[in-house]
Amino acid sequence: MTWLPERASGATPLDRVFGLRPEAYARFREMYAGLWDAAVIDPAVVELCRLRIATILGCDAERAIRYTDATEAGLTEDRITALPRWPNDPAFTTAERSAIEFAEQYVIDPHGLTDDHFAALHREFDEPALATLTLAVAMFDALTRMRLALDVEPIADDPTPVPGPRSYAGSLP
């Protein structure tokens, strides 16, 4: 549970912490929803990157969330379980591998990203998708660090389906 002595009202632990700055939180949710636009990029790719970042940074609160935008796009729990083996597991497509590799390197050390990484990404994603993927990875990095530093508790102990951010405008898990 967060160590902040004050709480905002809200349905979720994140609402009660980030909601202490309500205008910023509302605009964050608006922006966050835009990361999950299936017309631009497969939500399963976005979700795999979010979950990989959560694991790298060790964030149970992020790992407990399963956005249904991604599960409805075909992301199964079996594939999520296989995520640590993404480089060689046949459960993952070339596009997913290139995105997950990008997300890992971005979080650990962006100086390690090369022209070859981007060449691989350009083979799989058009420019709007790549802009979205980059901003998604950036904001997952940011929100995960914030959850950890402020001890925002998980919504549940086990993986929990949550309506995708695009249909969940008033709150985030």
Place this chain on the structure above:
Amino acid sequence: MSPTPRLATPKGGATPFDHRPELWAAFNRFYGTLWSEGVVDEPTKEVGRLRNARVTGCGICKNLRFDGARAAGLTEEHVAEIDDAYADSDLPARWKLAARWADQLINDPAGVDGELRAAMLAEFDSAQIVELTATVTTAIAFSKAAVAFGAPEDMPVLAVPTPSLD
């Protein structure tokens, strides 16, 4: 720096993120709210942002100066002290704490200990801690985007308007 853009800026745009103009506009409304509609003074947030820029090694971010922080008293002499010896510098204690908080968010966000929590709570209220944390973590993420896209290693210092809703 990459000889060719890793993600080109679209015609008529200002950044590669303009490939998603509505999403980029939403990001800027969020970041502008943190900076210009905030409850933490700009110099304190700017110290946190610049500490990150140095640690993350973003040649663009570390040379940008938000003009609101300058107008509120953050000088180039102060900025020069946000180096690895900032804890022993003449910077005000509040700014040293902002730099320390940035280091924690970068290096070990899960490892905030009781002493640092107490120091933060003695200096800031809960809403201010949320805002400072959101601002610095967003700056961390955004510096990484600049690096990922192949930012130059250095450039001249450049004062720019503080992000706002305008």
